Amino acid sequence: MQTGLIMLCLAYLLSQFFRAFLAVLATFLERDLGAGADDLAFASGLWFLSFALMQLPLGWLLDRSGPRRTASALLLLGGGGGAALFALATTPAHVSVAMFLIGIGCAPCLMASYYIFAREYPPAKFATLGSLMLGVGSLGNLIASYPVALAAETIGWRASLWSVSALSVLVALGIFFKVRDPAPSDSEEKGTVLDLLKMPVMWAILALMFVMYAPTGAVRGLWIGPYLSDVFGLAPSQIGTASLIMGISMIVGTLAFGPLDRIFGTRKWVIFAGNFGSALTMLALAFFIGTNATLSIAIMATAGFLGGTYAVMIAHGRAFCPPHLVGRGVTLVNLAGIGGVGLMQFVSGRIHESMQGTATVTAPYTTIFAFFGLALLAGSLIFLFARDNVD
Template sequence: MVKGLVWLIIAYSLSQFYRACLAVFAPVLKAEIGLEADQVSTALGIWFLIFAAMQIPVGWLLDHRSPRKTASIMLALGGGGGALLFAMAQGPWGIYAAMGLIGVGCSPVLMLSFYIFARSAPSNRFGTLAGLVVGLGSLGNLAATVPLSWSMSLIGWRVTCLVLAGATVLISLALSRFVQDPPAVDHSNAANQSSLRDLVTIWPLYPVLVMAAVAYAPAAGLRGSWAGGYLSDVYGLTSEGIGRVTLFMALSMIAGALAFGPMDRIIRSRKRIVLIGTSAALVCLVLLWTGAGSQSVWQISALLAGVGFFCSAYGQIMNHGRTLLPDHLTGRGVTLINLFSIGGAGVFQIVSAGVFSGAMQRSAESLVGYKTVFGLFIISLTVGSLIYLMSKEPDT
């Protein structure tokens, strides 16, 4: 069990790395293959959207097939193959295709952990275990900062991607070897024969899905792409400087996931925990927006770290939604919540790229475009929080 948990965390750290690495890759991709800031955002958006779309088949596979085999095979073929394709990319469409394939490979990894916890662990341990995987797995986010920039300096970005492809395959093999499947659900029982249609009739789940769709998007978008462009275009930072700033944000996201995970043992309302985190993240975003262009790099680092920390209540959003699900819908239920979380991040990457491009057409000053992106995240998080206020949760 311990070995399995370790490899679940390592596999999730790889997923975190892939969704965060473009911020550091951005300057060299722009210089060598002409990838602009909005195209970097689009590439990350494709990763999120493909990842999200895969949650429906992944949920079915978790409920009906071996979760361990599902995750290991998809990670090897999708993640390893996508990293190889990234290494050979000659233009934007090569990066798009690579990120889409990597999204397929990473799509079952976290849900494998959550499914095992939901089916095997005591209910009062789910938040802690989920926070542990998300928090320690976010070390992959950390690896996609200074360590990545060092690797690119030493061996080049293409060779770095080849090394990543090999590491991805090795990790998938370890998942297959050390992770154990939870007890299977008996689908021959009529009560356990259900479809996605049954899941979408659980009406109390809807405000949770809306919250999931907006809560992670600011941290994912800023950490994954916009922070790199903002610091490069407005402040003139290189990959090394961007790596240092995003390192602080990565550390804050790790700390946030670990802090929010067990918080339901202190605050007996998962809903309240999520709203507290979201409100604090909104304050940081508003300060980023109002002070854009006039703040020091250290101030920006602190505010990005605040967004990263307070947008890390994902485990408690999942925990809230999990309490609304029957056992036989656990796999599809947690993947549906994850679909909204990752899909929301993907949609906002695509939308923010369009918003940024539109702002740049009206004004030649890049700062205007980045302020518009900050404003988009503020509006979405505010609306989502108001809807989530209407959510209900079972007695704890």
């Protein structure tokens, strides 16, 4: 099982890479394919949307077929195949199709390990184990920063994508041969995701989950690149460094928040504190939008740290799920988080497109970051009505 979890961690590392590398390649893709920021926002949104849409069948597949076959097959076809298609892209539309396929391939990477944690380990350790997997796997976020910029400048972005495609295939094969499926549940109860949606306790959780990942997922995954390039004129290598700083802060935040539910005896207030603070930092970024690059990078890094409650939120939702619906439960909560980023990326792309040619270059980014901050603020306030739990 340990070797299998290592393979799943590598798969999640690839998932983190794929959701973040567009920000660093933006300059190269605009030069070679004519892909503007709104095109990349659409492609990024498709990644999150296909990832989210896969969560419902994924929950059923995990409960029925187990994580070994589910994760290996999807990563092989979607991750390996999608990355190969990206390497062959000649238009922005090809990039969008490739990102849609890659999103499908990445969909089970984290949830497969969370399913194993939920079935094989004590509930009280779920948030800590989940945060550890999330934090270590988030190294892919770092690889998608300066190293990608360096690789693109050295061997070209196409060769870089071919390499990632080959790595995806190898990891998928490793999952197939090394992951061991948990023993089937002893429960004879049947149910669907609709049974979870009938539980009032889930709705405040899903409301916050829908908006909580956008400040980190959307900004680190895309907008940090065009923003720092358009407003401050930073070069790709400098954007890569800024992305690296934000990526590191996200990992540190994830690892820091993981055990806090057991330390303070509450999940609700740990989650609220992190997300309320993240909302305020996004609003601060909108306010200080054109002051200087160093301040903006520091604010984005702070938002990344405070947004490190994702695994704690999954644990919060999972604690209310009956044993026979664990797979569907964790994927439902994850669907809300990833789906929210996808939809908000589409909206942010339209905001950027509609505000092109405005009097100031900062105006589109002020609106985008304020939109993210206000949405997260609203979700945090709704979450105040959530029920607390600690295993």
